[in-house]
Amino acid sequence: MKPQYKHELMTSFLLWFDHELLQEGEAYSNKTGQLYSKSDSRIPDSYSAFQSNYKQWVSDSSVTGPTNPVIPTEFNGNSRSNDFIFDFENGRIIETGGATISTDITGTFAVKDFNVYLTNETEEDLILENKFQINSRYGDLSMSGIDPYDQVVPAIFLNSEYMRNEGFAFGGEDLTKNIIKAVVISDSEYQLDGALSIFADAARKTFSKIPFSDHPSTEYGDVKGGTYNYLNLSNSHSSEIPYFIEDVTVSKFSERAQSRLPGNLKVGFIDFDVSTSRFPRS
Amino acid sequence: MILTSSNISQINRQVPKLARGQVQKQFAPAFQKLKNKMIAEFLNHPVTLEIKGGTSSDNISGTLAGATNLFSFIGFESGSDPTSAIEKILSSTNFRFSRTTRNSVEFEIDMPEAAEIFAATPMPWAPGRSWAKGIETGISGLGYYLKISKDSSRSGLGIQSPRKVRKSGSKFKNTQYISALIKKYQKEFANLQL
Numbered sequence: 001m002k003p004q005y006k007h008e009l010m011t012s013f014l015l016w017f018d019h020e021l022l023q024e025g026e027a028y029s030n031k032t033g034q035l036y037s038k039s040d041s042r043i044p045d046s047y048s049a050f051q052s053n054y055k056q057w058v059s060d061s062s063v064t065g066p067t068n069p070v071i072p073t074e075f076n077g078n079s080r081s082n083d084f085i086f087d088f089e090n091g092r093i094i095e096t097g098g099a100t101i102s103t104d105i106t107g108t109f110a111v112k113d114f115n116v117y118l119t120n121e122t123e124e125d126l127i128l129e130n131k132f133q134i135n136s137r138y139g140d141l142s143m144s145g146i147d148p149y150d151q152v153v154p155a156i157f158l159n160s161e162y163m164r165n166e167g168f169a170f171g172g173e174d175l176t177k178n179i180i181k182a183v184v185i186s187d188s189e190y191q192l193d194g195a196l197s198i199f200a201d202a203a204r205k206t207f208s209k210i211p212f213s214d215h216p217s218t219e220y221g222d223v224k225g226g227t228y229n230y231l232n233l234s235n236s237h238s239s240e241i242p243y244f245i246e247d248v249t250v251s252k253f254s255e256r257a258q259s260r261l262p263g264n265l266k267v268g269f270i271d272f273d274v275s276t277s278r279f280p281r282s
Numbered sequence: 283m284i285l286t287s288s289n290i291s292q293i294n295r296q297v298p299k300l301a302r303g304q305v306q307k308q309f310a311p312a313f314q315k316l317k318n319k320m321i322a323e324f325l326n327h328p329v330t331l332e333i334k335g336g337t338s339s340d341n342i343s344g345t346l347a348g349a350t351n352l353f354s355f356i357g358f359e360s361g362s363d364p365t366s367a368i369e370k371i372l373s374s375t376n377f378r379f380s381r382t383t384r385n386s387v388e389f390e391i392d393m394p395e396a397a398e399i400f401a402a403t404p405m406p407w408a409p410g411r412s413w414a415k416g417i418e419t420g421i422s423g424l425g426y427y428l429k430i431s432k433d434s435s436r437s438g439l440g441i442q443s444p445r446k447v448r449k450s451g452s453k454f455k456n457t458q459y460i461s462a463l464i465k466k467y468q469k470e471f472a473n474l475q476l
Binding site: 254271 | 419
């Protein structure tokens with residue numbers, strides 16, 4: 001099946017959301033650390049993966065702050081030109097064959113304060129299953145290890161279950177309304193409040209439609225062409241009708257509900273009412 | 283007395299003003315009848331009936347495929363009546379004189395917006411969210427599972443995984459509720475004439 005309206009909405013929203021959080025909240029920190037050899041059955045046998053202690057890394061070069069995020073382009077002289085892939089999604093590099101690898105790879109990279117994921121899981125599964133590792137807590141991977149595709153918190157999970165077309169104008173134009181729900185899982189009240197505050201202020205903002213073909217990531221989590229700049233990508237689609245964030249509601253778990261949760265995670269919710277005008281029957 | 287065109291014009295201008303009180307007397311019962319109809323429709327909505335039924339109610343709204351009922355699923359405190367806040371807001375619907383024109387007396391209807399009702403219906407486990415809006419757009423089972431975990435903890439069983447206790451078909455199914463009711467009666471009040 002070719003990508004449909006909802007696919008495009010969710011990927012466009014994810015890119016905007018990630019940029020907004022990083023830029024408005026300066027929600028990243030630069031880390032220097034070792035990368036550890038880590039097997040991965042999903043990549044070809046001839047490839048070798050080297051995992052950092054953190055995921056996800058920042059790849060968006062349009063994010064600026066008092067200290068700009070470090071977006072790595074090489075580790076110990078190993079770069080894309082030496083057949084390396086930078087997997088920003090999983091916080092690792094992948095050697096694709098040919099290079100002689102030192103097992104002692106170190107480097108500097110920017111780590112997101114909140115990982116951002118699209119999910120189809122229900123809120124109760126996300127929150128009550130207590131299945132996440134915490135980004136700032138898991139230690140030496142060579143000792144403890146974490147699987148490459150595990151989701152870690154602090155994280156924000158995005159999901160959209162509601163969509164409705166309402167008549168908008170003569171000629172078959174509809175207003176398509178969606179509700180996008182974000183579950184924020186954090187290990188600190190301060191971080192949780194920060195994320196909720198940033199997105200409460202996002203009401204009445206717009207974000208660009210980014211077609212699937214222009215999605216910046218490759219299948220291995222690297223960025224196409226070696227660089228990714230959200231603002232440039234967004235501006236290149238500014239002639240299209242954008243998505244409009246009509247309203248945003250934020251909420252934290254009530255104190256009573258919080259006390260019933262497993263572990264010490266702090267939970268909040270952000271509900272976005274998003275609309276755009278389109279011709280769904282043409 | 284001979285009525286000049288000027289006299290006639292003056293009388294024409296005064297008649298609606300004089301008639302205002304009389305029209306208002308006739309308008310009030312018609313307005314009240316429609317308001318009562320709106321409140322009755324809300325009170326007889328399957329979602330309202332089910333929530334008013336409390337923990338022992340059947341899933342008459344069909345939103346949960348019979349797995350549990352809305353009161354338990356949303357996680358309301360036993361003995362509470364979450365729908366009373368909506369009834370109170372709907373009851374505040376009123377009218378006031380607006381203006382007289384050449385041929386008519388016009389009244390303005392003050393009736394709540396759906397957003398006002400959503401703001402007054404907090405989810406018990408996340409006060410910034412509205413359960414009434416959730417009926418229309420989707421509600422997670424968090425309230426239900428948190429309730430189970432509380433009861434289990436009391437009996438020393440600890441928290442249960444939602445995956446383990448979820449029955450097949452227990453996913454929440456959205457249904458029209460407040461927005462549709464408000465939209466319908468905004469139209470009916472706007473068309474109210476004597």
